Amino acid sequence: MDKSQQVLDPGYLLIQDEKIIETGKGSPSSHLKSDLKINARHKAVLPGLVDSHYHSIALHRGGIDGLLAKEMDKAFDEFYYPMLERMTPEDVYNEASLAYLECIKAGITTVNDMYRHITACADAAEKIGIRAIISSEAADLFPGQESLSDNENAFKAKNGSANGRVAIWFGAEWIPVCSPEFYSKARELATKYRTGLHIHLAESLSEVETCKKKYGKRPGEQMFDLDVLGPDVLAAHCVWLSDKEIRLLKETGTAVATCPISNLKLGNGIARLHDMISAGLRIGVGTDAYMNNLDMFDAMKYASILQKGSRADASSMPSFEKAFSMATIEGAGVLGLDREVGSLESGKKADVILVDLDQPKFQPVLRGRFANVLPNIVYGAHGENVDTVIVDGRVLVENGEVKNVDQERIFENALKSAERVNEG
Secondary structure: OOOOOOOOOOEEEEEEOOEEEEEEEOOOOOOOOOOOOOOOOOEEEEEOEEEEEEOOOOOOOOOOHHHHHHOHHHHHHHHHHHHHHHOOHHHHHHHHHHHHHHHHHOOEEEEEEEEOOHHHHHHHHHHHOOEEEEEEOOOOOOOOOOOHHHHHHHHHHHOOOOOOOEEEOEEEOOHHHOOHHHHHHHHHHHHHOOOOEEEEEOOOHHHHHHHHHHHOOOHHHHHHHOOOOOOOEEEEEOOOOOHHHHHHHHHHOOEEEEOHHHHHHOOOOOOOHHHHHHHOOOEEEOOEOOOOOOOHHHHHHHHHHHHHHHHOOOOOOOOHHHHHHHOOHHHHHHOOOOOOOOOOOOOOEOOEEEEEOOOHHHOOOOOHHHOOHHHHHHHHOOHHHEEEEEEOOEEEEEOOEEOOOOHHHHHHHHHHHHHHHOOO
16 A cells, blocks of 8 residues: 555565565566565555554553543542552563554554653663654643653653664643643753654543633643644544634644544543544544553544444545555654655555455455455454564564564563552
8 A cells, every 4th residue: 555545456565674665566576586575365465553642551451440430530540640650660661562562463563652761661662673652641730740851861862763663752641730831841842852742632521621620721722822733743532622623733733643442431522533634634543541452453443433423424534545544654644754654665664564364254355346355454354363564674473473572571571560560
């Protein structure tokens, strides 16, 4: 798939070092020699998936669900934030290693991770082999959270590491725990270091009401008035944007990361994706932290079908083509990476996945007017259907098995950290 979603059937892809050097129909020239040949017969060769908003939360996944079902805000204040405060850099390294491992096995080759001890996250990303943009879940109105100084130190230490696979952005948690001055400082630092800024915006009705009560305006209006918004800003969720706020995001070039399953599970509602797309906003898809899995196939499916169901219109955007684009090339675009990844084109980084079509739910494979490979992938695939994963020209997963790290050791280390952290 290139930018125009061209399908090569049959086709070939040539990789040299970390880049794609050629794609074409049929078979490559017989005189070409290679160190490794991958037979992709009965497989779909696709760009690696881009998770536009995500937190490396894995140590307590599922354990907080019962608390969330009773009282979400209380669960966050009494469990989630104190749990984060107890975590050491080693704990975060173990947690991020587990989460990044799950990502690559599910076909996610690029992740936008907002968490804490982000130098440890960067080290984990380098070890696992994933491409990662990492920002701090920083805040100043709740005790024990990371500061913008922590984020700045991580930028100086890790931005551009792992052969350029790791980039550091600045991050601000959300309006209930961040002051206006904090947002302005985050904006100042992102501008100073010429990097991106990642924020949560209009995720819940309680956030909207808190913002209106404290500042007399809605979250999007508050961020606009603080001069926070811009083309280098990615705003996660954006469930409760008004028409005016959608216009402000478009006017400033601010991008959106939609997380449909997390929004449903936390009872936060359904984002107005159809209206955002119609307004011309740049949108990527994310898993966030509460899906109970890191499955971008599920996320893109829900991004599409929720709009159709909530609007009682099967033609509502995003279509399956648009949803897939938001999870690949457009997802790369909201992270400023669309010149490097997100499509299979000569000169781009070789971030490639193979989906195994040799199973009942993908059969029969149809071509022509009723071509069904892409809709069946968007609406029916899961991470477990990913067969092979290549990042930066390096094979990380082959036949569903991770090649470059000890999976059992990662499981053991994550369990030890989880048991220690959750004791509190």
